[in-house]
Amino acid sequence: MSADDAESDVRPGDATDGQVGRERAAEWFLLTGRRRVAAGLIAAVFFAGVLAVARVAGVPVRTLVAEKNTLWWVFSPMIGAVVTGVTLVITISQLILSQELGSLGDQRERMEGSMEFRDDANPRLDSPVGSADPASFMRQLLDGVRARADSLGAAVADAPDTALHAEVDEYVDAVSDDAARASEVLEDATFGGFDVMYGALTFNYSWRLYQGRRLVARHGDAFDSETRRLLDELLGLLRLFGPAREHFKTLYFQWELVNLSRVLLLSSVPALFVAVTVQLFVNGSSFPGALVGVERLTWVLAAGVTVTLLPFFLLLTYVIRVATVTKRTLAIGPFVLRNTDRDRIDWETDPQTESATEPGAETDPQTESAERE
Known part of the structure; x- marks a missing residue:
């Protein structure tokens, strides 16, 4: 649901409880909710979706890992994506924030403009x-x-x-x-x-x-x-x-932007750690057995992919709110x-x-x- 969908043309007296609930949920996700919590919800849905697909598909994960080198194809690009993505976002953030740097004349002009508005x-x-x-x-x-x-x-x-x-x-x-x-x-x-x-x-x-x-x-x-x-x-x-x-x-x-840069730096460390660890130490014979009908190895790989994608989920939630505010103004x-x-x-x-x-x-x-x- 888009931001505009959340604000329909239904008059308040005609709105159903379901419509009000959807509008509030969309408002929370797009604007008012804490970004880290929103990212956590996306990660939880992604994790559950991977497990659900694995359960329905019925494809043995151990066979994929042993015969098709799945871990390399999945986690190796993710390592490069995390490093490149975090570096790029932080560089862009610093470029934007560099506008705060300026000569004494520029700073004085900004000060005079602010004081003129206050006066x-x-x-x-x-x-x-x-x-x-x-x-x-x-x-x-x-x-x-x-x-x-x-x-x-x-x-x-x-x-x-x-x-x-x-x-x-x-x-x-x-x-x-x-x-x-x-x-x-x-x-x-x-x-x-x-x-x-x-x-x-x-x-x-x-x-x-x-x-x-x-x-x-x-x-x-x-x-x-x-x-x-x-x-x-x-x-x-x-x-x-x-x-x-x-x-x-x-x-x-x-x-x-400052908060986003900081949270991406902090989340990239566990993301890289999990991606490297899974790629180095997990193979087709790791984590034998099953849990609630799903192979334990599937649980581990689903969790590993989710944690590795956590910086992207955080970036997504921050950008969604900034984009929504920008559209509104x-x-x-x-x-x-x-x-x-x-x-x-x-x-x-x-x-x-x-x-x-x-x-x-x-x-x-x-x-x-x-x-x-």
Whole structure:
């Protein structure tokens, strides 16, 4: 199941328990689960699959080992693959991380850009200085979004235009609910795990930004100065959320590359040890007898192949999560790439609104939930 399959167009009220369970399982495997545990599950399934095929096929493994030199054909290429693969991945990781190295001028420019963003964000956070912790900083942004949204809803509560009141009220409720859900995810999050990135993905700022801009295009003339100011402040915070999320995403990817390099180095040692040991000391007469109807030698070889492939399983789980996050965050700003139908505000289309929308914004909109863009 792909990441997009896990997030179908079924409305929450229509989803069955089985669908919810599959979506949660896919979300865990693709995003939220610990990568080492996910790799362990893949290894366990692979090991069980090899034993099942051996049991069903009924081919004597000892005959294959003795007559066809199976151990050499299987484990000798694996040794070269492990050494080459680990070396290649670590080299690529170091190449990417080398971007952190630079001249004093480059580092100063990065510092000035970071401080400029913080100086722009601090006045909007209702705080003299925004938090230095990524999770807390994102929560401050979300708290500011909720406060502006609530103030906007109160400002139009007595508006004579019932259509304006209804649309703004629905928009405010959607923004507040999304921000509250994301803030809850970030409450106990610490940078280094996936929690901070997961919380940032939970809030679909791009769709809310698009909705707000379309609201201005549709009812801008009906807003008084105070209401328009509150809406502009809300949209300003939503604009800040995008660069902040992209910055923390970059830091998270670099963090994951370091973790991946380390875990591949550690797992490659037992993988090479098992591959070399099996190839040197195991033959057709080793491990006589059977266990639950399967030759003991089959158990040993299945375990040996699984352990040797463990670096690949780890690489697979890390790359899957990085690729899923990348796909969820390809666009920045009021562009919606994915086509779902949840919590949708049903806005009628008219020429004035259509001319005010941005290219690419006509894609059927979406609202994010926990693994969302």
